[in-house]
Amino acid sequence: MQNAIFTAAACMVLFVGCAISSQRPNMAELRQQVMKTEKTFAKTMVERDHAAFSSFVSDEAVFFSGQNVLRGKERVADWWKRYFEGSSAPFSWEPEQVEVLDSGTLALSSGPVYDPDGKLIATFTSIWRLEEPGVWRIIFDKGNKACD
DSSP: OHHHHHHHHHHHHHHHHHHHHHHSOOHHHHHHHHHHHHHHHHHHHHTTOHHHHHHTEEEEEEEEETTEEEESHHHHHHHHGGGGOSSSOSOEEOOOEEEEOTTSSEEEEEEEEEOTTSOEEEEEEEEEEEEETTEEEEEEEEEEEOOO
């Protein structure tokens, strides 16, 4: 009887261990998701698509724009609309580095920002939150001028 109880307990521990390990996120896959999301987000500027840009912004977003701190999707979208006026983008950006928390729920992306002539003018750092399966939205964004 004790052997049966021990065997059942061991099977239970193995089952729980397998269930937990199968729930661990695939970090490489998540980094790729965020990298792709950031690239698609950046493409909205090139394509002059403000509505698409806004769709990547979380309702709780906080964007730093100089001395201004913009809180909420609506305020961010309103402020950024000026960058979508005109036929060509005033700047572009691309992710170089993406890291994801072990929980798989938050990610940081960063990279260069270029002027229309391709000159490095700034860097950006963005924090993304997994808001539903496969859907990352930006919750924090901050740019800094590039060093000479």
